[in-house]
Amino acid sequence: MAASANHPAAAHATEMDFDLDLHSIDIVNLDFRDDTLYLIETVKQGFSKLENHCAILKNVKGRVLVIVKGGKMAVFEEMSDAEIKANAPRTQFIIQYYKETMPKGLAVAISVKTEKKTYTLSCKDKKLHFKEGAASEKIDGKEQDILFYQEKIPGHNDKMQFKSFLYPEYYLACKQEKKGIFKLILKKGNQDEEGSTKFIVCYDCGKTDC
Template structure:
C-alpha cells in the first residue's frame, strides 16, 4: 500500500485506502457479516503504535499565520506573528510532533501535543470534534487512544503538509476563518479547496526541547 510520497497534484495527498471508521462498525450476527469487512475491522483493532521520536515544530497555514494555543490550552488559532513574537509567546507557539511506528505501516502516524506553562495538551478528534485534551500522548497506542493520531502527508510539488485523521480518513486538520477575523484550527471533511485550508507549513527545530516530561 502506498505511503505519502508521490501523489497527483489534483488529488488528495494520500493514496491510502483506509476508509474504516472503527466506531461506526455495527456488531451483527456472524452468519450475516461480510467476511472481508470483518477481517479489515479486526486488523484495525489489532493495529498498535509505538513512539519513535518527538520533534519540536512551528505550524503555519498557507498564509503564513502561526498556530498558537489559547483559552487555557483548549483551542488553537492562527495569528500573524514575527519571529520575535513567536519566541515571546513560547511555549504556546511550539508544538511537539510525536512520530509513531505502526504494527502494519500505512504512513507517517503522528500525535500533536503542546507543553504550556502549566500543563501538556494533546490534539484529539474524538467523535469528529477537534479539541486539545489534557495529558501527553502515550508511548504505545492501541485502538482505545487512536483519536489522537493523524497521518502526516507531504504534498507533491510543495513543501507543505496535510494531517489526516486516523479514525476518520475523510477528515483533515484545516484552517477556518470565522467572524472578527479569527482563524481557527478545525477538523474538515475533504482535503481540497481553493484556499488550501488543509495545507500546513511545518518548521522543525524551533529551539525548544522535544521532551514532554
C-alpha cells in the first residue's frame, strides 16, 4: 500500500524520475502457458466461510429432498410437515455461504449432517454425489467441486437455482427416473418447461444447531 502524504514514511520517499530513458529498460517476455495462467487465476480465487443456514429443499412440485442410501444419494419425496420432521436430520440441509475474493455471485456449499456422519454435495468430474466430510473453512484451488452459485430466478421470489462453480453450464436439477423415483442430478442448461432446475428453499426448518 502506498504511503500517504501525511505518513512519516512519505518524507523519505524517493521522487520518481519521469525523464527516465524508456529505451534503457529491458522488456521481459513473459511466455505463460495456459496451465500457468490457470494456476495464477486459481491462486487469486479464494473462498472463506461466512454464516450458514439450515434449510428444507423442495422441487417446484413440492417434493422434499432427502438423503438416502447411507448418505450417498438424494431423492425427492412427497412428505407432510410431520414426515419431514420425522425424517430429520436427513431432510435438513446446511447451506454454507462463502466470501469470495473476486465476487461473481453468491457462493454456497450444501451439506447434510446425518445421525453419524456429515456429507457435502460434490460435482467432481460432472458426477453428482455426496462425499463424506463437512465443507472446508477455506477453499482455494482445491475442493471447488463443492461450490455452487445460488441464483435468484426473475419473477419467482421463492425459488432458486444452483449453478456449479467448476462447470458454469451445469445446474442442480430434479430428474424423474424409472419406478417414479425423482433423483437429484447435475444437468447441463437451466431452461425447461418442467422447471427441473428450480428449487424452493425453506429456511424455517426448526433446526438451530447447524
